[in-house]
Amino acid sequence: MVAAVATADPRGRHPPGRRVEDKNLVFETSPGVEAVASFDQMGIRDELLRGIYAYGFEKPSAIQQRAVVRIIQCRDVIAQAQSGTGKSSMIALYVCQMVDTTSREVQALILSSHKRACCSD
Ligand SMILES: Nc1ncnc2c1ncn2[C@@H]1O[C@H](COP(=O)(O)OP(=O)(O)OP(=O)(O)O)[C@@H](O)[C@H]1O
Numbered sequence: 001m002v003a004a005v006a007t008a009d010p011r012g013r014h015p016p017g018r019r020v021e022d023k024n025l026v027f028e029t030s031p032g033v034e035a036v037a038s039f040d041q042m043g044i045r046d047e048l049l050r051g052i053y054a055y056g057f058e059k060p061s062a063i064q065q066r067a068v069v070r071i072i073q074c075r076d077v078i079a080q081a082q083s084g085t086g087k088s089s090m091i092a093l094y095v096c097q098m099v100d101t102t103s104r105e106v107q108a109l110i111l112s113s114h115k116r117a118c119c120s121d
Pocket of ligand 1: 057089117
C-alpha cells in the first residue's frame, strides 16, 4: 500500500476544467515514494505518451508525479489531493495504459462516490 496526500491553503473551489496550481500544495507520502517529474520517465506506453502530449499535458501534476508510477506497478494506492489537481486524469491514464485495445471484454471498472466526478472531463 502506498499513500500520497496533498493539502493546500483553502482558496475556494477551482473553476471546472482547470488544473489547480501545485505550488501551494504540501505533500506527505509513504516512505520511498519519489516524485517523477516527467511523463517520459513513468514507464507509460509510447502511443499513450504521444496522446498525453497531444492532449496538451506537458508535465505531470504533483499528485501524478507521486502516484502514477506506483499505480502502473499495480501497487494499491491511496491518493488524496485537492479538487482539480489531476486525480481523475491519473485514473484515466492508467486505464488507457492497462487495457488491451484488441479485446472487446470489459477490462476496467471505475467506481465513484459522487456524480460530479463521473461527469467531469
Ligand atoms: N498533467 C496535467 N497537465 C495539464 N492539465 C492537466 C494535467 N492533469 C490534469 N489536467 C487538467 O486539469 C483539470 C483537472 O484535472 P482532474 O479532473 O483530473 O482533477 P481532479 O483532481 O480529479 O479534480 P476533482 O477532484 O475536482 O474531480 C482537467 O481539466 C484536466 O484535463
